Amino acid sequence: MAGDDRIAEFVELYSRYYPRLQYYLMALMPSANDAADVLQEVSLTLWKKFDTYEPNTNFYAWACKVARLQALKHRERLGKSARLIDDAILECLSDEASSDELDPAVSLDALARCLERLSERHRSLIRKRYQPGVSVSDLAFEAGCSANALSKLLGKIRRRLMDCVERTLASEGRR
């Protein structure tokens, strides 16, 4: 049984690495809500297995191992036809996404600022898009256009955001 200190440590680590775990799972399962579903399973499994985590070691790497297994189970459940990414590529992505090369958390502040620079309508569209349970086809239905057309518009806004984030980070000397 873990002591209270151990529990507090878990809370701290889990909340700190939550965005990166989300990113890791999205890298393995980019389509729609797969990653969100598995992330919930992962959170429970991490807690169950936290006794096996060695303090002061790389929590993210440890959590990625757990997450990888959960992701593979999820793929099994989906069946072969629903798997978007080939098995061999998935293994490569798993290794590369679990490395410290990319950390989306580094960019969160910059992204929040860049979101504010969008027009109100584009910002509102992006926010709606990333609300849980909201699909592009829902939004397209609401707007009266095709999901493909809306996806392209969203893509344009995202690229604008990526450019903005890159410029912001560059100006702050963070890249």
Added chain:
Amino acid sequence: MKAYGDMEHRDDPKHETVDEIARLVDAVVDGVVTDEQSHRLNELLGRSVVERRCYLRCIAMHSALKSTAGNQVGRRIEELRQRLERNRVSQPDLYPRLVLGRRSSASLLRAAVVLFVVSPLALYVASRSDLARDPAVGGIVQSPGSSRQRSVVAADHPSSLLDIVRVVRISPQTLWSHPNESFAMDSVVRAGSRLRILEGEVELLYENGVNLILIGPVDFVLHERGGTLRRGGLMASVPQAGHGFTIDTPNGKVVDLGTEFGVMVDDFGVSEVSVFKGIVEAFPSRPDVARDGKIQLSEGSALQWNKEMVKSLEADPRRLPVTLASYPRPTYSHEAESNAIPIVPGGIMADSDFWTSLGETSRSADGVVLEGAPVQEEVPYLVSRDQFDPTAGPLTVICDIRFPQLAPDDVPSFSILTRCADDRSQMDRSWRDILSTCVRCNFRSANNETDGLLETSTKYERDRELTSISWGGFRRPQQGVAYRLVMRDDGVNVSFAVSHREQQLIAKTVTCRSLFQGYKNHIAIEGWKGGKVIVENVQIHQSKNEDLPARRSTRFDERVATRREAEQESRANELSKRIPSDAKLVVADDFDAPHLNQNLWSVLGDVHLSEGAVSLGNERDPDHIDTFHPRPYLLSRKAFAPEEGTLFVLGRIEFDENYLNGYGGSFAVMSRCTDRYGEGPEWAVSALSQGIRCNLWPAATRADHNIEIHEKTGPNSLTFLRGSGLKVDRTSRCYFFLMEDSGGRANITFQNIADPAISQTIACDTSDAAPRSGLIGFESCWGSRVILDDIQVFQRPGNPTSDNRTPQ
């Protein structure tokens, strides 16, 4: 550690590959990926770590947007954690039992951790239909009516966790009727909760995606799948999952069939629904409206009803509560209205050019005297000759008055009327001399009493009496006392304040909502039939819409704009079909790279990349569009000789917002041009010294846009070859273009992207004096930039020159 924007240059894949991967990831994440795209993504990811890193960079953006823009996970965790913390006091093991199927005996801290960690799992479980049907997790049920509405049931509050509704926005000025009943941002609102606000807006988000904006003053009771609007206004945006969303009003109900609509309930028993998208069904509580009591309304229509009548209207966005809520709140200080335009300053209130009299009115040293005629029982009026529609901008009428003589049994009265007709009712009734239709704010003595009354009324029709609401609680009008009365009407909300003129801060103020749309919109002031009232000063102000804070776009506007933009974004340049299949692509740039490709382009003047396109020029003073300043140019590095093969230059442009101001913006595509400005008089000096110039000149001073082909054979010459008009569509600033130059003949097509039917092509021969080869250039003018994108240049092999010339 790097952010997702980081890419080692040595590892950079080609720009085209980066772009392709980004688009494929978008398609996957947005759920619109095709099998073909899926295969292509695997193919790219299988190539090398460089492509995979590019993929991960895109994924990182989506993930970051989920955290930053969506920001729901943290909020949901917190919400559930709070809820379960509350439950933990009485049922500390409730949550583990619900979710894990076992009891927990952990310490409080451990419980908190469990809640924190497991909350997302609960949401996950609740969102899985297969588990929701599993009796093993019996606390999880599926809500009736929607496969998307599933929630966890708490043992102590069975309904509290059904159909979660959250407060997602509270406007800064929001004033709750009862602070103890107010709701905080992000708080959960349970079915049966009553939300009453005096001012401001509160936005609610239902679990099924229904978005509801309550507009103060409003009194609303929340239901699981809708609510009861007792008073005030709301705007609902209902996605597919929310069909059947129902708003009850005091005299009927409105049922959504997948739409966007506004509902208003005024203080005189009138309900109104306006449909801005889709279909709603209105059920007025009147059995005679249809066999089943139902009236179906489609986009653009509105319905107003009370217990006596049903009236069809057009949905008017100006009456939207959302729009109205953007206006400044009612205020009675003269200073606060300083931005308004005073229509009638105090000194000219008796100006006969402005007013017309009904009944006895006269001028005195103190002002205008409205004198009733007891024998004829005629109420005197001053009625404005002009009409003032309050939906065009809130109206404020300020009157300073005195009752010079009052007997103890007099019933003095003074009224300010808005949305009124300019004739009397003339029916054989006690209200015969009241204006035939109006919204009336009245200050008077209660009959034979010592009390005073404030009364707001609506008179809907000539043959109908006033429908009124009265407020008491203060002294009747006193002889000789100078009063200040202020009425403000924004088209729906009417406020009325009475104070002593010298003590305006101590005012009695009443407000009401009247949905009555005036058949005429005069303003009037009304005396009383038993005696005199002296009107010492009248001021009428109307805040012009441009003086108001920028009107927040309605969801209707937003939807239309999003649809248009999405369609434009996805619309392929149909003009490309005109390019022969054997033409070779010689230049292509979508300008999505971080820097302008110096191998392809050079520039003259202010030309730079902007958000994945090229900005020809900078934003300028909107009214100053100068054609004599040197024009900005994007120029190809490479020279082309159309004699060696016909050139096809394809692209898209977007004019700046000011493009129809001043002399008008301009865009031109040129072939056979140099990289030097011209010389000589007038505007030729601002353009390149030579080339074939195909120009779209927006219709700032004309009925149509102009399309022209010019030829510049030298630095001080300009020859007009051919011109034609292009229909103006003021809702669109985006055009595709295709220029074709075969050496002896040029033609140009511009096509409105939003409406491809608006398209024009002109063609003409070029002279032998024209240059034979040169650069390809893109031009705007100083003062109105043009955004240029998706340039493609094709050249068709062969010598087309002589063949294509028009026979002489």
